[in-house]
Amino acid sequence: MCRLGTGDLRRIFENLDRNGDGQVSLEELNWLLEKICVHHSVDELESSIGKPSLNFDEFLHFYDSLSLGGTTRSGGLESPEGNEGDGDQETYLAEAFKVFDLNDDGFISCEELQSVLSRLGLWDERSGRDCNNMIRAYDTNSDGRLDFEEFKSMMLITIS
Structure with a gap:
């Protein structure tokens, strides 16, 4: 996955945070993931993330976990420690x-x-x-x- 800069990620976060409360809900996050063909249910996201919304720092951490190879072919999340061949x-x-x-x-x-x-x-x-x-x-x-x-x-x- 191509690494995006913090400025780009800030713009994505702000576009997702439609009500301006500094939090991106899992529904908003799931909408973004669907747009880039990464399919999860909101329940799967909540189980993986452990909370109903993310602040910007948590959003960056979530992005880092994905960009380090954290999506499987089926779209599920996997540990960033996994070795991808x-x-x-x-x-x-x-x-x-x-x-x-x-x-x-x-x-x-x-x-x-x-x-x-x-x-x-x-x-x-x-x-x-x-x-x-x-x-x-x-x-x-x-x-x-x-x-x-x-x-x-x-x-x-x-x-x-």
């Missing part, structure tokens, strides 16, 4: 690619990247230029979109 990493990257490949054509376009970033609350005018630049930076065959191998290269560089 190269096959698991390939599976995670393929699942992440599917999140961005909205029309399932095997490529990620700037429009698809923008759409996913919008759903996560990370889209603004500056991001639009960044989408084009990001695509161009990893588009090794210069076709204006990312195939899986280009996406994988981008993610492995970002994760390292």
Whole structure:
């Protein structure tokens, strides 16, 4: 999973916290997870998290547990201490690619990247230029979109 910066995570948190109380409910968190194709019930989240809502620091901790390999192929949470092999990493990257490949054509376009970033609350005018630049930076065959191998290269560089 691509690591997001604290500023990006703050924007996501603030977009999820619709009533402005400094807490993200499990329903709000589940809505976000569904948007990125990580499926849990609210009961599963509560069992895993142990409380009905998260403040920003707890949200960061939850994100860290996911970004350290804490999602299984079925979408369940697993311990961040688990070792993921190269096959698991390939599976995670393929699942992440599917999140961005909205029309399932095997490529990620700037429009698809923008759409996913919008759903996560990370889209603004500056991001639009960044989408084009990001695509161009990893588009090794210069076709204006990312195939899986280009996406994988981008993610492995970002994760390292």
